[in-house]
Amino acid sequence: MEQKIEKLITWLRERVQEAGMNGAIVGISGGIDSAVVAHLIKRAFPNNSLGLIMPCKSNPKDKEDALKVVQSCGVDYHIIDLTETHRVLFGEIEKQLKEKGQWNEQAARLGDANTRARLRMTTLYAVANNYGYLVVGTDNAAEWHTGYFTKYGDGGVDLVPLVHFTKGEVREMARILGVPEEIITKAPSAGLWEGQTDENEMGTTYDMIDKYLKGEPVPERDREIIERLHERSHHKRQLAIAPPKF
Numbered sequence: 001m002e003q004k005i006e007k008l009i010t011w012l013r014e015r016v017q018e019a020g021m022n023g024a025i026v027g028i029s030g031g032i033d034s035a036v037v038a039h040l041i042k043r044a045f046p047n048n049s050l051g052l053i054m055p056c057k058s059n060p061k062d063k064e065d066a067l068k069v070v071q072s073c074g075v076d077y078h079i080i081d082l083t084e085t086h087r088v089l090f091g092e093i094e095k096q097l098k099e100k101g102q103w104n105e106q107a108a109r110l111g112d113a114n115t116r117a118r119l120r121m122t123t124l125y126a127v128a129n130n131y132g133y134l135v136v137g138t139d140n141a142a143e144w145h146t147g148y149f150t151k152y153g154d155g156g157v158d159l160v161p162l163v164h165f166t167k168g169e170v171r172e173m174a175r176i177l178g179v180p181e182e183i184i185t186k187a188p189s190a191g192l193w194e195g196q197t198d199e200n201e202m203g204t205t206y207d208m209i210d211k212y213l214k215g216e217p218v219p220e221r222d223r224e225i226i227e228r229l230h231e232r233s234h235h236k237r238q239l240a241i242a243p244p245k246f
């Protein structure tokens, strides 16, 4: 794993150089995936790396955890609170659609959550532009395979260094890099609504998805869920669908 980490760091430097850019930026949530990426970019670009902590109606504990990540790797950071921005934007959408009697209450929870992810993406690109940095994503192999990310939200990035690493390998990497143990062992969550955990929402576990990706046997029920999530999310791993040239 040490060798793979070194290769990833070299790969990050090469991609930034090839793009003619200066460094890299990542959103730091207080979860393990972004903690690993923060450590990687700090090692790759000691003086040209940046983390953004972007609370958006978030549990205050997330910010505390994100600051622990910052402390553990020493990356520069800014805190940009998006709660008010989200309230104004999503509030206006809700008001207009309600006035026309077209507001879909059931769809609203996910719409609200995905808007948070897309506001974070917008913020990352605006700040990246200021410094001439590339935006680095945090998706691991399990999230990528199942499409467990917001299209053009946390999925809207320039580089995806962890995309071939299972969640288990990301944990292994985190220990080597020096991510605090409490960040490594806490339940993965998108923090998109109160009490949300990835595994509750997906209906299977990262251990099962990791096993499936390694070609190991998994219970029929988990296999079905993983394959359904994968089938449903092809569009997220592709460019926007274009018609043939008429």
Ligand SMILES: Nc1ncnc2c1ncn2[C@@H]1O[C@H](COP(=O)(O)OP(=O)(O)OC[C@H]2O[C@@H]([n+]3cccc(C(=O)O)c3)[C@H](O)[C@@H]2O)[C@@H](O)[C@H]1O
Binding pocket: 110, 113, 114, 117, 143, 147, 148, 149, 150, 151, 152, 153, 154, 189, 190, 191, 192, 198, 201, 235, 241
């Ligand atoms: N077949 C198709 N071809 C082309 N486009 C298609 C499509 N089906 C849907 N779409 C489009 O895609 C949209 C649905 O995709 P999307 O907007 O991503 O929304 P969706 O996949 O429904 O939701 C995002 C999922 O990712 C999870 N998430 C989000 C952010 C962070 C994390 C985390 O782990 O931290 C997890 C979140 O909890 C939720 O389960 C539709 O509204 C539609 O515009």
Ligand SMILES: Nc1ncnc2c1ncn2[C@@H]1O[C@H](COP(=O)(O)OP(=O)(O)OP(=O)(O)O)[C@@H](O)[C@H]1O
Binding pocket: 026, 027, 028, 029, 030, 031, 032, 033, 034, 035, 052, 053, 054, 055, 056, 058, 062, 120, 138, 143, 154, 187, 188, 189, 190, 191, 198
């Ligand atoms: N409050 C936040 N501030 C900054 N970035 C955030 C915030 N919330 C989410 N993100 C970004 O969105 C990404 C996707 O979230 P996701 O939950 O998959 O990863 P994680 O929190 O790093 O790890 P875990 O899956 O263990 O929770 C994060 O890695 C991070 O880059």
Ligand SMILES: [Mg+2]
Binding pocket: 029, 030, 031, 032, 188, 189, 190, 191
């Ligand atoms: Mg998280």
